[in-house]
Amino acid sequence: MFLLFCSKTDLEAIxxxxxxxxxxxxxxxxLFAEDLYDCKGWMLRVNNSMSFAEVVSPAGRKINxxxxxxxxxxxxxxxxxxxxxxxxxxxxxxxxEWNAFLLGWLQAFQPVLINKISPTSFSGFGGSxxxxxxxxxxxxxxxxxxxxxxxxxxxxxxxxSQVSKRSRSLLVxxxxxxxDLDLAGLSGKCLRLASVCECDLLxxxxxxxxxxxxxxxxxxxxxxxxxxxxSFVQAFRHSVxxxxxxxxxxxxxxxxxxxx
Numbered sequence: 001m002f003l004l005f006c007s008k009t010d011l012e013a014i015x016x017x018x019x020x021x022x023x024x025x026x027x028x029x030x031l032f033a034e035d036l037y038d039c040k041g042w043m044l045r046v047n048n049s050m051s052f053a054e055v056v057s058p059a060g061r062k063i064n065x066x067x068x069x070x071x072x073x074x075x076x077x078x079x080x081x082x083x084x085x086x087x088x089x090x091x092x093x094x095x096x097e098w099n100a101f102l103l104g105w106l107q108a109f110q111p112v113l114i115n116k117i118s119p120t121s122f123s124g125f126g127g128s129x130x131x132x133x134x135x136x137x138x139x140x141x142x143x144x145x146x147x148x149x150x151x152x153x154x155x156x157x158x159x160x161s162q163v164s165k166r167s168r169s170l171l172v173x174x175x176x177x178x179x180d181l182d183l184a185g186l187s188g189k190c191l192r193l194a195s196v197c198e199c200d201l202l203x204x205x206x207x208x209x210x211x212x213x214x215x216x217x218x219x220x221x222x223x224x225x226x227x228x229x230x231s232f233v234q235a236f237r238h239s240v241x242x243x244x245x246x247x248x249x250x251x252x253x254x255x256x257x258x259x260x
Contacts, residue, residue, distance in 0.1 A: 053108035124221030141216035
């Protein structure tokens with residue numbers, strides 16, 4: 001099963017799911033973060049050798065570490081409107097408990113999870129513009145000029161590099177770059193950036209300088225899929241199908257029975 005975990009407001013994730021499932025029928029499921037509170041059951045078992053995680057969707061389908069073959073997570077925290085009316089301390093406790101459980105649940109899916117959990121994000125490498133710029137420098141990118149203010153012994157970096165209408169972007173997915181032809185010269189740097197950030201899926205933003213060179217602006221592990229060509233959708237669909245075809249036939253039958 002291919003699993004996409006996202007918010008109901010994540011239009012880019014929903015767009016990708018519809019494109020993937022439009023022409024070829026394969027085992028897939030989209031699970032919305034808002035529906036987790038209405039799920040019929042959650043399970044997380046951890047021991048020294050393995051972890052098992054399962055959620056029973058509101059529709060009654062079992063989704064677990066034994067039947068999911070490829071998993072994209074686009075959720076970094078869990079919220080619920082009910083808790084907005086509670087005291088701050090109660091809201092904080094709620095978020096801490098749910099996000100701790102989400103962390104353990106996602107951790108169990110690590111072998112099939114695209115973009116591994118990082119210390120700053122559940123959906124891959126994340127953090128401040130400074131962290132992205134440090135990684136981009138390691139990958140060989142030209143950085144956009146930075147300005148900073150000094151206050152006593154602390155230095156606060158104020159990045160003028162923001163995504164604008166002049167920005168262009170490239171998409172990295174599993175050692176391949178999808179972009180316009182005139183950006184192809186940046187492919188090597190994008191692949192190196194994905195490598196140092198340990199991301200299988202990454203969108204990189206650049207801006208063209210007056211001298212014709214491209215400078216790095218920022219990157220994200222939550223790409224806007226709809227900006228990119230159909231070739232990416234086809235490649236991603238192929239990897240989903242390939243992951244499912246690698247399952248032994250007996251295991252497929254077992255997973256089908258268990259999901260009912």
